[in-house]
Amino acid sequence: MRFSLDPTADRRTGGEFAPVGVTHAVTVSRVLWTLGFVVFAWHGAYTTFNIGRGHWDFVVSQWTPFVVFLLCAAASAARALSDRRDRATWLVFACGLGFYAVSAACVAVAAQSDSPRGFPAASDVVAWPMYPLVLVAIALLVRSQRSRARADLWLDGVIGGLAVASIGVVVIFDVIIDPQAALAGSPGNVVYVLGDLLVVGFGIGSCALLGWRPSRALVGVIIGFAALGLDDTLYLSAQVKGTFVPASGLDSYWVLAVLLVAAAAAWAPSARQLTHAVTPRSVVAFPFVFALATVCLAAYEGLTNRHNTLAVSLTTLTLVAVVVRFALTFRAHLTMIQETEHDAITDDLTGLGNRRKLLRNADLLLAGAANERPVALLLLDLDHFKDVNDSLGHAAGDELLRVVAARLTTTLQDGDLLYRLGGDEFALLLSDAESEAALRAAAALVAALDTPVDLDGLPVATGGSIGIALSPDHGRDIGTLLRRADVAMYRAKRTQTRHAVYSQESDGQETTRAGIQLLGQLRRAIGDGELAVHYQPKVDLRTGSLIGAEALVRWLHPDRGMLYPDQFLPLVRQHGLMHAMTDLVLDRALDDAATWHAGGHPLPVAVNLFPPTLGDVDLPTRITQALAHRDLAPTTLMVEITEDFLLGNLDRARTVLVGLRELGIRIAIDDFGSGYSALSYLRELPIDEVKLDRSFIAPITHDPRAASIVRAVIDLAHTLGLTTVAEGVEDTETAKTLAGYGCDVAQGNYYSAPVTDCDLLFLLASAPRAKLR
Structure with a gap:
């Protein structure tokens, strides 16, 4: 036909x-x-x-x-x-x-x-x-x-x-x-x-x-x-x-x-x-x-x-x-109201009540606690749940939460109420429960988690840490009980005792309270996009021209002032906030790069990617879409990775990095030499740039052994066709020594401290190709 x-x-x-x-x-x-x-x-x-x-x-x-x-x-x-x-x-x-x-x-x-x-x-x-x-x-x-x-x-x-x-x-x-x-x-x-x-x-x-x-x-x-x-x-x-x-x-x-x-x-x-x-x-x-x-x-x-x-x-x-x-129509309207109310107080993933339902039910129970009827609140946080999400994917993490919720439900007694508060956090509300009853319930929850969960044929061991707060002894409102159960739960994690009851002594430790408060503020800062991005200029050692910038995250804390990464990155890593923070920094850096390009200054920008971000095989696709959305070429972005990530995730890192490199995005190893350096990385991975750690650079003017190592790494990198960048350059003598060794690029306070996007744009506009020092 x-x-x-x-x-x-x-x-x-x-x-x-x-x-x-x-x-x-x-x-x-x-x-x-x-x-x-x-x-x-x-x-x-x-x-x-x-x-x-x-x-x-x-x-x-x-x-x-x-x-x-x-x-x-x-x-x-x-x-x-x-x-x-x-x-x-x-x-x-x-x-x-x-x-x-x-x-x-x-x-x-x-x-x-x-x-x-x-x-x-x-x-x-x-x-x-x-x-x-x-x-x-x-x-x-x-x-x-x-x-x-x-x-x-x-x-x-x-x-x-x-x-x-x-x-x-x-x-x-x-x-x-x-x-x-x-x-x-x-x-x-x-x-x-x-x-x-x-x-x-x-x-x-x-x-x-x-x-x-x-x-x-x-x-x-x-x-x-x-x-x-x-x-x-x-x-x-x-x-x-x-x-x-x-x-x-x-x-x-x-x-x-x-x-x-x-x-x-x-x-x-x-x-x-x-x-x-x-x-x-x-x-x-x-x-x-x-x-x-x-x-x-x-x-x-x-x-x-x-x-x-x-x-x-x-x-x-x-x-x-x-x-x-x-x-x-009237019946449909009533049904819609009922369904909306049910959805508002129900966790979609597990079918358990959510935080809103906990607050509602707790108010009713605590009204009885005012008449000296005891109420216990158990707060459970799964151990190493973030590792399951990072290694097996979010679908496996969701399945783990569903299985855990079902197992925890089997331990409930009449009158016990179980909730999922979000993420890997669960709460159990017990009515008419003394301290002994709360401890028995905690032991039952721990026992329910002892058997590994089968995820696609792979047995995954899971556990949890439980904090216990009792009313009226530890508080008469749900907000106080939640905070104090949280304090006890972190003490259980720290002491590895599986469960702990709140005590005044633990709450009196200022570092614990400050850490919990700082974590809550950090979550809000990341969620509301309140973190700032400053830029460390990168300078060509041969011409003194500004040829790029490294994006560095900062947090202008409302009480503590400017906080640097070492003051909050541990919290970010520990509590699974790295994906959200990295996405925020990447979007902000690309937005600023688009502004520079629109102003006639096509300056490349480097962004640090930490684990578990680089374990995400969808990362190349997401970055490509982000660049295309801003009409930026792939060469605008350089991805910087750290050696410590490569040690434990080399196979997955290779897959992700090859995907990025095939798209035209350049790759750099950051802080090279600060960890357990493996020269095979330079051969096996699609690396474009090696950044020498400041701990190597600082002593080269007075330590011959340090100088020899830096010179050898520079020569090796050039033999492999890689660009070398020196970090932490603080004075003229160090800059001249590096230039004599043939180092390509340098960055540090000698040239410029990290600056805001507006200050960097002013620096770019001050000359067709800005020269520093």
């Missing part, structure tokens, strides 16, 4: 390529419809303006509708060949129009024989099946967009359909036509009007099932049958009043209305399937707008003292449906 690459054909069929036959079927459908429109235009001119009147008057006036309707049915059948998803829809639609065309032929035959018209006439019996077939086609069209719909949407559809039908019945049979006269004089034509109303009402009701986002095809069917209903109403009115003239303009309007119906098949594109419910405020308002219209209709009926039984019945059914819809 030959295929077409026509993009419009692709969109119509929903496939990657459209068969040539499918494309031709679309064309045939539109050609057939267009031909029908041409016949209609000629017929309209013939009947309205008497153009071409002659011997063929009867044939033209009576058989033209049959020809047009037959072309419309054929156009719908051709559409079925081109639309694989809605094929059944358009085949049923074509059958309905085919019945209507045969009905038009019956009308022409009956007119030629001048036989009296009975009820129901043969043409009526043939035409009426069109309405149920079109209803089925609409249902299929809706199902192709949404296979399932909520109960409230179905009810909205019923309300819309009933409201439209009741309004139409009142307008047509109370305002335009006398219903008794219509039923007595032309009962068959009443059926047509009611059928049109049924289709329009069903179509509008179906829009509710689609979230009031109907396809163009459905809108076209609704508009077409609305036009057909108007023509049938005018025809019925003329029949009742005795003013109908055969071969008049009403016949042309009739043909036009059917053409509008068929246009949905010939011209409307395929509908897209809806994947979710749409519930904006305007959508919810639709059924209530219909309800208001129905109420106004009922008021009109009462004020005019009319007794249209069908209208009253439809209005009553509409109002009943609206009441049921109100009830469903």
Whole structure:
């Protein structure tokens, strides 16, 4: 089979390529419809303006509708060949129009024989099946967009359909036509009007099932049958009043209305399937707008003292449906409130209560503690959980937390309440529990953690440290108990006793309290982006030009002033904050680099990456996205790593570093020589730069052995094609000595202390290529 690459054909069929036959079927459908429109235009001119009147008057006036309707049915059948998803829809639609065309032929035959018209006439019996077939086609069209719909949407559809039908019945049979006269004089034509109303009402009701986002095809069917209903109403009115003239303009309007119906098949594109419910405020308002219209209709009926039984019945059914819809809406609102409240106090991962639920329940229990009913709070923190996340990934860490939560739950007694406060921290609240009961509960929790957890076939040993605080002895409010249980838990970690009860002596240790307070402040500072980044200029030793900068994190503490990394990095590493802090520093450094580049100073920036950040195999992708977001080249960034990380994670480091290097990001070993230096790193890893630690650099002017080592490392690095950077250069003599050894780059207070991004930009702007010293 030959295929077409026509993009419009692709969109119509929903496939990657459209068969040539499918494309031709679309064309045939539109050609057939267009031909029908041409016949209609000629017929309209013939009947309205008497153009071409002659011997063929009867044939033209009576058989033209049959020809047009037959072309419309054929156009719908051709559409079925081109639309694989809605094929059944358009085949049923074509059958309905085919019945209507045969009905038009019956009308022409009956007119030629001048036989009296009975009820129901043969043409009526043939035409009426069109309405149920079109209803089925609409249902299929809706199902192709949404296979399932909520109960409230179905009810909205019923309300819309009933409201439209009741309004139409009142307008047509109370305002335009006398219903008794219509039923007595032309009962068959009443059926047509009611059928049109049924289709329009069903179509509008179906829009509710689609979230009031109907396809163009459905809108076209609704508009077409609305036009057909108007023509049938005018025809019925003329029949009742005795003013109908055969071969008049009403016949042309009739043909036009059917053409509008068929246009949905010939011209409307395929509908897209809806994947979710749409519930904006305007959508919810639709059924209530219909309800208001129905109420106004009922008021009109009462004020005019009319007794249209069908209208009253439809209005009553509409109002009943609206009441049921109100009830469903109210119930859904209550359910949403309950679910929202449940979600607000439940941990998504483990299903346990969260911190908010702990605070709520603790207030109730501690109200009893005021009457000397003891309450115990146990705070548990898993040991080495961060290592599981770093080595096996966050999915494994989540599974570990779920297993741990399930095991801890098995230790609970009646009245015990277990919560997950976040991360790897759990809390157990015991009512009417003395110190002995709290210790027994702690021992049970510890025992539940003794068995290793199987994670993807790998047994992972886990444990925990538990701090215990008792009320009323250690506090009468949950905030105090949480803080003191935290103090006891850290004492248990420090002494490796698995669990500890709070004591005044432990809380009196200023270092412990200060450490806990500093950790909380550090978490907030990282979360709120309050850490600062300063930049240490890097200088070319041959030219004295500023050629780069190293990003250094700082913390302007509200009470302690400027804190340097050695004062808070241990807390960052110990409590799993390294990922968040590294992301913050990296984003800030790249933002500043983008500012420098925009100002005409394309200065590279170096960022230190510590474990466990470099153990993340997704790191190259994240860094690439960060660079692309700021329109920066990969060469703008240099990643600095430390030797201590490489010692224990060489294989994973190699994978991550190779990924970074392939992207064009440069790699440097920071503090080379400060640890257990392995020269094999320079061969095995994609290193671009070696940074000599300040402990090597400082003594080179007075220690010949230190000078020999530095010179040897510089020579070796140059042999391997690597750049050498000297850290901690503090004076002129050291700078000259390094330049004499052939060192490439230097940094230190001799050139400039670390400066802010604005100061560095000023330094860059002071000369085309700033020279320091």
